[in-house]
Amino acid sequence: MLFPTLAFGVFFLFVYFTSWSLDRENGRRKLFLLLASWFFYAQWDWRFVALLIASAVLNWGVAALIARQPGAKKAWLVGLGVAVNLLILGFFKYYGFFIEQAAELLMRFGWERDLPLLEIVLPVGISFFTFQGISYVVDVHRGKTPPAKSLVDVMLLMSFFPHLVAGPIVRASDLLPQFDRTPRLTRAMATHGVLLIVWGLFKKTVIASELSVNLVDPVFFDPSAYSAFDIAAATYAYAVQIYCDFSAYSDMAIGLAALLGYSFPRNFDQPYRASSMQAFWRRWHISLSSWLRDYLYVPLGGGRKGLVSSCINVFITMVLGGLWHGAAWTFLAWGALHGGVQVIERLGRAAFGDRRVVPTVVGVLVTFHIVCLGWILFRAESFDLAMQMLAGLGRIGPVVALTPLLLTLIVGGLAMHWLPPRAIEGVAERLKAAPSLTLGLLVGAAILMVEAVRPEGVAPFIYFQF
Amino acid sequence: MTDEREPPEIPLEPFPVHERESPFPPLAESLPPPVDPRSDWIQAADAHDLPTRENALIALGRFAFPPAPPLDDEGVAARDRRWTSRTVVVAAVFLLVFNAVSPLNWSRQQAPGWVQGTVQQLSEVWVAQLAVFGVDMPRQGVRETWTAARDARFAGQEPASATP
Numbered sequence: 001m002l003f004p005t006l007a008f009g010v011f012f013l014f015v016y017f018t019s020w021s022l023d024r025e026n027g028r029r030k031l032f033l034l035l036a037s038w039f040f041y042a043q044w045d046w047r048f049v050a051l052l053i054a055s056a057v058l059n060w061g062v063a064a065l066i067a068r069q070p071g072a073k074k075a076w077l078v079g080l081g082v083a084v085n086l087l088i089l090g091f092f093k094y095y096g097f098f099i100e101q102a103a104e105l106l107m108r109f110g111w112e113r114d115l116p117l118l119e120i121v122l123p124v125g126i127s128f129f130t131f132q133g134i135s136y137v138v139d140v141h142r143g144k145t146p147p148a149k150s151l152v153d154v155m156l157l158m159s160f161f162p163h164l165v166a167g168p169i170v171r172a173s174d175l176l177p178q179f180d181r182t183p184r185l186t187r188a189m190a191t192h193g194v195l196l197i198v199w200g201l202f203k204k205t206v207i208a209s210e211l212s213v214n215l216v217d218p219v220f221f222d223p224s225a226y227s228a229f230d231i232a233a234a235t236y237a238y239a240v241q242i243y244c245d246f247s248a249y250s251d252m253a254i255g256l257a258a259l260l261g262y263s264f265p266r267n268f269d270q271p272y273r274a275s276s277m278q279a280f281w282r283r284w285h286i287s288l289s290s291w292l293r294d295y296l297y298v299p300l301g302g303g304r305k306g307l308v309s310s311c312i313n314v315f316i317t318m319v320l321g322g323l324w325h326g327a328a329w330t331f332l333a334w335g336a337l338h339g340g341v342q343v344i345e346r347l348g349r350a351a352f353g354d355r356r357v358v359p360t361v362v363g364v365l366v367t368f369h370i371v372c373l374g375w376i377l378f379r380a381e382s383f384d385l386a387m388q389m390l391a392g393l394g395r396i397g398p399v400v401a402l403t404p405l406l407l408t409l410i411v412g413g414l415a416m417h418w419l420p421p422r423a424i425e426g427v428a429e430r431l432k433a434a435p436s437l438t439l440g441l442l443v444g445a446a447i448l449m450v451e452a453v454r455p456e457g458v459a460p461f462i463y464f465q466f
Numbered sequence: 467m468t469d470e471r472e473p474p475e476i477p478l479e480p481f482p483v484h485e486r487e488s489p490f491p492p493l494a495e496s497l498p499p500p501v502d503p504r505s506d507w508i509q510a511a512d513a514h515d516l517p518t519r520e521n522a523l524i525a526l527g528r529f530a531f532p533p534a535p536p537l538d539d540e541g542v543a544a545r546d547r548r549w550t551s552r553t554v555v556v557a558a559v560f561l562l563v564f565n566a567v568s569p570l571n572w573s574r575q576q577a578p579g580w581v582q583g584t585v586q587q588l589s590e591v592w593v594a595q596l597a598v599f600g601v602d603m604p605r606q607g608v609r610e611t612w613t614a615a616r617d618a619r620f621a622g623q624e625p626a627s628a629t630p
Contacts, residue, residue: 006572013558020547184543190550194557214616259550399623405615436549440556447557448565452605453612456571 001043003252004205004454011040012256015161019260026182030156033260040161041125048123051088052159058084059133060154063140067147074141081137089130092122097327125165127324129158131291136172138295145173153179162253162260166246168267168287175262183261191439192428193258198446199424200251203244205454207409211237211244213455215406220379223388227397231389237406238375239368240413243271246285270417272371275363277341280371292321307350314346315339325378330386334377341370564601566592 001008015036022029038049062081066074136157139145148154153176163170219226219234226234250267257264267287274280281289297317303310315336322335348357358366380386420426431439537545561568570589576582596602619625 006568009558013554016554017551020551023547184539185547185550186543187546187549190546190553194553210616259554399620402620403616403623404618404620408615436552437556440553441560443553444557444560444564447561448605449608451561451565451568452608 001040003249003256004201011036016259020185023182026179027152029182030152030179033161034152034156034159037156037159037161037164041159041164044124044165051123051126052129053155055085055088055129055133056155056158057151059136059158060148060151062137063147063154066137066141078137078141082134085130085134085137089126092126094323094327128167128169129164131169131288132158132171135169135291135295139172145171145176148172148176149180160257160262162256162262163264166249166253167285168250168253168264169291170264170287171291174265178262185259185261187432188428189258189261189263191432192425193255194439194443195424195428195431196251196255196258198443198450200248200255201447202248202450203251204248205450207413208241208244208248209455211241211406211409211413214403215401216241216379219401220381220385220389223385223392226392226395226401227399228393228395229397229399230401231392231395233399233402233406233410235372235376235389236410236414238379239272239372240410242375242378243268244413270419270421272368272414272417273364274367275360276345276367277338277370278345280367281338281342288321288324292317296320307346311343311346314342318342330377330380330383333383334374337370337374337377564596564605566596567605 001011015033019029019033019036022032038052041052042049059081062077062084066077066081069077136145136148136154140147148157154172156179157170157172157175158164160170160175215230215234215237219230220238223231247268254264254267265287267285269283269286271280271284274283297313300313300316301309302313316339318339319332319335322331322333322338325331325334376389377386380389431442434442566589569585570593573582573586573589593602617625
């Protein structure tokens with residue numbers, strides 16, 4: 001059940017009215033939201049609801065034990081909790097990849113073996129709810145958040161349908177306190193939420209879908225059939241597509257949660273206006289980058305042991321961040337590219353200090369093009385296709401795939417990064433005083449216009465596969 | 467010698483007879499009878515000098531009964547929730563009326579059945595009615611403009627139908 005579909009619209013209306021009718025009974029309200037979330041998840045594969053429940057029970061139990069145990073035993077328990085979470089993730093997501101690599105390696109040494117290959121279906125959103133589980137256990141261990149008051153709270157934390165399948169990764173310290181009492185819904189929250197939903201709908205179903213179907217997919221499928229201009233356009237188009245796709249999901253998730261009275265952290269902040277790779281990761285998928293910082297980079301040692309150590313740690317963090325996106329060498333290369341550039345930036349800062357060596361405009365352009373280079377690795381099915389894309393950038397030929405509309409969408413998608421920061425919040429602040437009839441008609445008309453121009457059907461969000 | 471007056475002496479013999487001031491309000495019988503205010507007091511009174519609006523309204527006596535106290539947080543939250551629900555309902559009804567194509571498309575993607583058949587028939591009738599009244603023209607207009615923009619090509623490019 002995808003957000004921009006009629007079925008989800010009907011589902012959400014039911015959840016919205018039922019949950020607010022239970023506002024005097026916070027316990028029942030949470031139970032209802034939990035059941036609704038499981039129903040939502042079961043639309044993909046009902047068997048994986050059991051996995052979701054098992055994962056929540058595991059994390060709840062480990063956190064409760066950590067809270068009761070003294071001293072050294074806590075470290076063992078937190079290690080156990082993290083290891084089991086990673087085992088679950090590793091089995092479903094990386095088993096096939098590692099077995100294939102192992103078989104290939106053995107074959108090279110002449111030790112060919114029939115390794116047990118399994119057709120494992122990847123549960124949608126497993127990377128997200130596993131990371132949430134890990135953060136909950138570690139935060140309880142660190143004393144950043146108290147253990148949840150009930151199992152239902154932990155289950156709802158991990159299963160809450162707005163963020164379940166593609167984030168943002170909402171930490172226990174952000175959401176558990178909100179579960180303690182029936183949430184309040186203010187006009188500002190509601191207006192902001194509704195605007196985010198409409199804006200997300202537009203970005204996903206109009207910009208991302210149009211670019212994907214008519215430019216990105218054909219060019220990345222067979223780069224040899226296109227000239228340099230089309231390949232460059234497809235690369236920029238993919239940069240816009242992935243931003244509009246993923247940020248749209250986050251926007252809609254934040255908006256849906258807001259209408260149910262809950263507040264999620266911001267996940268994107270105009271990433272393509274970053275003037276360095278470090279700044280890019282402070283603006284792109286913020287909930288993942290901050291997760292990697294707090295639960296991987298800092299435990300590795302962070303920047304506490306000097307420049308060399310910090311460079312190694314950031315590189316390892318980014319490579320593992322790449323692996324988190326998928327079990328493929330292209331993702332590892334993508335992570336290594338981002339890690340390598342951040343290492344260079346750190347060395348540059350160590351050499352030149354904080355003084356600005358290049359103008360901001362140059363920094364933004366260079367960073368954007370490195371990010372685009374990374375997107376080629378990220379999007380290409382294999383290294384061969386990625387190399388074909390790069391080689392095609394030198395091929396002269398006619399423009400076949402790029403059209404005026406697609407060019408407009410690419411420029412528009414990039415231009416939205418130069419809108420005033422927090423523009424949606426500004427509009428919401430003005431609209432919150434409007435009568436409900438006016439706002440309802442405006443929202444209805446906006447969705448009608450989006451529906452009029454969107455292509456038939458909806459492609460799944462890119463981040464569903466992660 | 468001093469100009470200050472000496473405190474009055476409290477007789478101590480044989481027992482203390484000084485009565486301390488009672489902490490309780492005086493009995494009604496001991497109070498002087500109430501005096502009616504001047505008939506023009508209301509014209510002379512200034513509501514802005516009174517501490518709150520409600521006090522002013524009560525004091526000025528312009529209402530038959532005192533106004534309700536201001537909304538507490540719970541009341542404000544309930545009001546905002548009703549406002550949001552109305553917004554959601556208006557948007558949903560608007561889309562149900564003017565975007566009947568969406569349920570029609572949905573019903574065409576479902577396996578045949580009673581629900582699917584009913585939704586499809588209702589949607590088809592409703593879409594036809596909208597077309598009769600011309601209410602679908604804004605949607606159609608936007609769609610045609612968008613399709614024309616999609617089919618547009620740069621100078622020298624092959625037309626849309628010939629593009630792979």
